[in-house]
Amino acid sequence: MKKMEDKILAEGKVLPGGVLKVGSFLNQQVDIRFMKEIGDEIARLYKDSGATKIFTIEASGIPIAISAGFAMGLPVVYAKKHKGSNIAGDVYSVPVKSFTHGDTNNVVVTKEFLSPEDRILIVDDFLAHGSALTGLISIVEQAGATVVGCAAAIEKGFQNGGDTLRKEGYRVESLAIIDEMTDEGVVFRKQ
Amino acid sequence: MKKMEDKILAEGKVLPGGVLKVGSFLNQQVDIRFMKEIGDEIARLYKDSGATKIFTIEASGIPIAISAGFAMGLPVVYAKKHKGSNIAGDVYSVPVKSFTHGDTNNVVVTKEFLSPEDRILIVDDFLAHGSALTGLISIVEQAGATVVGCAAAIEKGFQNGGDTLRKEGYRVESLAIIDEMTDEGVVFRKQ
Numbered sequence: 367m368k369k370m371e372d373k374i375l376a377e378g379k380v381l382p383g384g385v386l387k388v389g390s391f392l393n394q395q396v397d398i399r400f401m402k403e404i405g406d407e408i409a410r411l412y413k414d415s416g417a418t419k420i421f422t423i424e425a426s427g428i429p430i431a432i433s434a435g436f437a438m439g440l441p442v443v444y445a446k447k448h449k450g451s452n453i454a455g456d457v458y459s460v461p462v463k464s465f466t467h468g469d470t471n472n473v474v475v476t477k478e479f480l481s482p483e484d485r486i487l488i489v490d491d492f493l494a495h496g497s498a499l500t501g502l503i504s505i506v507e508q509a510g511a512t513v514v515g516c517a518a519a520i521e522k523g524f525q526n527g528g529d530t531l532r533k534e535g536y537r538v539e540s541l542a543i544i545d546e547m548t549d550e551g552v553v554f555r556k557q
Numbered sequence: 558m559k560k561m562e563d564k565i566l567a568e569g570k571v572l573p574g575g576v577l578k579v580g581s582f583l584n585q586q587v588d589i590r591f592m593k594e595i596g597d598e599i600a601r602l603y604k605d606s607g608a609t610k611i612f613t614i615e616a617s618g619i620p621i622a623i624s625a626g627f628a629m630g631l632p633v634v635y636a637k638k639h640k641g642s643n644i645a646g647d648v649y650s651v652p653v654k655s656f657t658h659g660d661t662n663n664v665v666v667t668k669e670f671l672s673p674e675d676r677i678l679i680v681d682d683f684l685a686h687g688s689a690l691t692g693l694i695s696i697v698e699q700a701g702a703t704v705v706g707c708a709a710a711i712e713k714g715f716q717n718g719g720d721t722l723r724k725e726g727y728r729v730e731s732l733a734i735i736d737e738m739t740d741e742g743v744v745f746r747k748q
Contacts, residue, residue, distance in 0.1 A: 395670045396633040398626040424616035425635070432623045435589040442587040444616070479586045 367407050367541040370519065371554050373400065380547055384494075384522065392519060393426035393491055404541065405433025408489060408517045411539045412438070415514040417487040419443060421480070421506065423473060423498055427490040430519055434489055443479045445502060447471040458508045462501035465494060465525075473501045482510035493518035493540055496527020503536070515539065522547070523555050558598050558732040561710065562745050564591065571738055575685075575713065583710060584617035584682055595732065596624025599680060599708045602730045603629070606705040608678040610634060612671070612697065614664060614689055618681040621710055625680055634670045636693060638662040649699045653692035656685060656716075664692045673701035684709035684731055687718020694727070706730065713738070714746050 379387040391397035408430070417438065422431035423445045435442040448459070449471060459474040480486070486506045490498055499516050506513050513536060521528045521540030524547070528538050546553035570578040582588035599621070608629065613622035614636045626633040639650070640662060650665045671677070677697045681689055690707050697704050704727060712719045712731030715738065719729050737744035 389667060390669070394635065394637070394667055396623065396626065396635075398623070398630065398632055401623070402627065425619060425637070428616060428619040429623050429633070432587065432589070432592070432620050433627075435587065436593065436624075436627065439589065441589055442620070444585065444587075446585070446616070476580060476585055479580070 367404075369400070369403060370542040373397075374520065374542055374544070374552060378552070380549065380552065384525070384547060386520070386522070386544070386547060386552075388491075388520065393429075396429045401429055401433045402436075404430055404519060405435075405437040407541060408434040408487075408539075409437035411517065412487055412515060415487060416485050417514050418483070418485045419480075419487070421445070421475075421486045421488050421502055422490055423447065423502060426492075427498075430491055430517075431489050434487070434517070438487075440487075443475060445473045445475040445505060448474045458505045460501045460504045460508075462497050465497065473498075473505065475505055477509070480506065480509035480511050484509070484511040485514045486511050487514050488516045489518070490516075491519045493521040493528050493538070494525040496525075496531055499527065499531060499538075503531075517541075520544065558595075560591070560594060561733040564588075565711065565733055565735070565743060569743070571740065571743065575716070575738065577711070577713070577735070577738060577743075579682075579711065584620075587620045592620055592624045593627075595621055595710060596626075596628040598732060599625040599678075599730075600628035602708065603678055603706060606678060607676050608705050609674070609676045610671075610678070612636070612666075612677045612679050612693055613681055614638065614693060617683075618689075621682055621708075622680050625678070625708070629678075631678075634666060636664045636666040636696060639665045649696045651692045651695045651699075653688050656688065664689075664696065666696055668700070671697060671700035671702050675700070675702040676705045677702050678705050679707045680709070681707075682710045684712040684719050684729070685716040687716075687722055690718065690722060690729075694722075708732075711735065 515537035543555035706728030734746035
């Protein structure tokens with residue numbers, strides 16, 4: 367998606383340690399017209415997938431999931447992050463390590479919101495090492511549901527999470543893939 | 558909003574301790590068609606407010622803020638919850654106590670996303686004791702911006718947060734106000 371690349375170049379800020387700040391349009395502040403285009407693009411990519419539900423994780427995945435939900439007319443489910451190991455109730459859960467914050471959260475979703483008949487499209491804002499998407503895939507598979515694919519707004523190609531999932535056979539679509547990110551600039555993968 | 562009351566009666570679950578579970582349509586799982594109606598209703602209520610930005614707090618406020626943002630064509634900013642007191646960087650922050658979880662989070666937003674010229678519409682899913690809205694109002698006022706009003710999907714009228722804010726002069730619109738909630742049922746305030 368050319369416009370995602372343009373937005374990253376115009377408004378993204380590269381910080382030390384492979385961090386890309388896009389808080390001015392994607393998380394923290396949401397450029398609502400652009401967010402609609404993101405949802406429309408995900409709907410276009412997955413229009414023939416037979417998806418029945420969109421699945422993401424709080425918090426920064428939610429705007430993208432809601433926009434894609436509007437575009438596709440599908441319900442959205444978001445998993446919650448839960449610190450500590452005392453998970454109560456009838457839930458699916460999986461531990462997920464955050465490379466950004468260095469800690470581990472349990473990712474949790476109430477069982478009744480995923481069923482074996484569901485065909486799930488997983489979305490998130492960033493795909494880097496792939497730990498969040500891998501956790502969400504694990505939850506979908508615990509529920510006996512089908513993963514039709516994943517969509518990320520921005521993939522850090524140099525951290526290999528997306529390519530690992532593709533090698534495992536999952537469909538992974540990212541609206542922009544960054545293969546190199548330095549003080550001199552950002553290099554996008556041709557798609 | 559009659560439909561919000563109907564949804565609460567049809568799908569809400571009253572738990573001990575004044576807890577109302579609406580995870581099947583409002584948070585955790587989002588009924589996307591109903592969420593569009595929520596956004597449209599907030600847009601109708603605040604169409605003459607001159608709002609320039611919608612402000613909420615992660616995570617369950619985000620779907621409502623995005624839907625209202627779509628309906629009003631306005632950017633959305635969401636504050637983050639930050640545990641611990643080591644707030645770094647150029648941010649506005651305020652401590653907010655959660656009555657649901659019993660802990661205190663710092664509510665944080667990067668300064669560049671709120672400016673003195675902004676006219677802010679604050680939205681959230683629940684309004685109970687009003688601690689989250691009061692925190693968001695404090696942040697808007699720290700930024701020198703104007704609060705045009707607040708909109709909540711569901712207000713627990715018996716916990717008085719909404720009425721306290723109204724007495725202070727803020728415009729507060731809730732799509733359903735629950736004045737009583739017992740095992741026998743839910744009593745809505747006439748609006």
